[in-house]
Amino acid sequence: MAPRGETRERVLRTAAELFQRQGYHGTGLNQVLAESGAPKGSLYFHFPEGKEQLASESVALGGREVGDSLAQAVLSAPDGRAGVAAMGEYFAAGLLESDFTKGCPVATVALESAAESEPIRTACDAVYGEWQQGIALALRHWGVAEDRADPLAATVLSSLQGAVMLARVQKDVAVIRTVTAQLGDLIDQATL
Secondary structure (H helix, E strand, O other), X not given: OOOHHHHHHHHHHHHHHHHHHHOOXXXXXXXXXXXXXXXXXXXXXXXXXXXXXXXXXXXXXXXXHXXXXXXXXXXXXXXXXXXXXXXXXXXXXXXXXXXXXXXXOOHHHXXXXXXXXXXXXXXXXXXXXXXXXXXXXXXXXXXXOHHHHHHHHHHHHHHHHHHHHHHHHHOOOHHHHHHHHHHHHHHHHHOO
16 A cells, blocks of 8 residues: 555646646546546545645646746746746747647646636646746846836746647647747847
């Protein structure tokens, strides 16, 4: 028998993968259990509030992992143009590696469930808020003025999210590179 925390983690990671690929409504609890190899009773033991709790925690987990990867990409970049390009390449690589089956771990769930579930909306908002704060901090580090960093971070995040969605639909990452080049121009203008 698997230790308690191991089963919970396995169910959570399996659900995060499925929600990212199939969305909230396209993912069934029986599928999560089958693919995680967890016993049927374990789901409500570990997630007593059911699918909504599982989705909220999956979004938080996926968001943290993507946020950590984006932070590493940004921290190694010498300037804003390179930083935004690195963020775009992170998302492009994920799309290519999954043959365009996996988009953003937050957007897939947010688009279909945030309006109907406050816990899911809150989880999505928290992740996007953390990502936006991280981008704003990086922009300040690269010389963007304090009063421009937050609005520009919102522009960067929303543009990247839109580019990821278009790339997934078009099955082509070129739009991500086009958008990050345009964002690089905006950042260059903001640091003059």
